[in-house]
Amino acid sequence: MRVPLIAGNWKMNTTVNEATGLVRAMRDELDKITDVERVICPPFVSLAPVKELLKDSTLKLGAQNLYFAEKGAYTGEISPLMVADLCEFVIIGHSERRHYFNETGEIVNKKVIAALKVGLKPILCIGERLDENEAGKTEDVLTGQLTSSLNGIDNLDGLVIAYEPVWAIGTGKAATGEWANKTIAFIRQHIAQLYDEKVAQEMRVLYGGSVTAANAAEFMQQPEIDGALVGGASLKATEFLSIVTQTSVFSTRK
Ligand code: PGA
Secondary structure, X not given: OOOOEEXXXXXXXXXXXXXXXXXXXXXXXXXXXXXXXXXEEXXXXXXXXXXXXXXXXXXXXXXXXXXXXXXXXXXXOOOHHHHHHHOOXXXXXXXXXXXXXXXXXXXXXXXXXHHHHOOOEEEEEEOOOHHHHHOOOHHHHHHHHHHHHOOOOOOOOOOEEEEOOHHHOOOOOOOOHHHHHHHHHHHHHHHHHHOOXXXXXXXXXXXXXXXXXOOHHHHHOOOOOOEEEEOHHHHOHHHHHHHHHHHHHHHOOO
């Protein structure tokens, strides 16, 4: 049985005050839903104060990025050791990083290796653009991204994959549950090819892209979908709580 996971990617939103306020608004209710792993990923500057607020909580913390070197003259970057000091998870290879910050497959691969080395659980994001989707290239894009991101990695300890079609991120146009389920089944099949069936069956694969309280059930009832990476809706306490609650309901039925 794969434990479902809902991760909130706050992106570049919330000051420290706003971040701690948001955590206070949802922490106690989220703490009651223990059959879903709940992760929040605030901006770097809020990780330490949020960690303090989560001292007695079962909510987990994730970072949105890291750099692959452990320390040194890399002005402005945050190292895996610094992230591991505060977090259990780290989002790697988000499409916004790939597109706005030119992160290549090779860079994503270095980051995944660096995260695993310090015991962080990467949430590795993959997904096709609209033009690739329309050209029928989704499966090729995903196998390419998986192969390059996981190059040379024997042990995927704790790694989670998030399938996020780029056309669905922040657009309000989510994929259908059926499409996401089918594509995630394909991703799992490719993991079985790269590793083995056991690794593939144990691997959690999330859907991400315009998930809201209104459409969460459509995704969470799908057998292949193990949770969600939620952007915009994770900034509203009631929306996020509703997504987690619905995930809990469906997890008992799968
Ligand atoms: P969204 O973002 O839920 O706002 O579409 C998802 C993501 O980028 O992880």
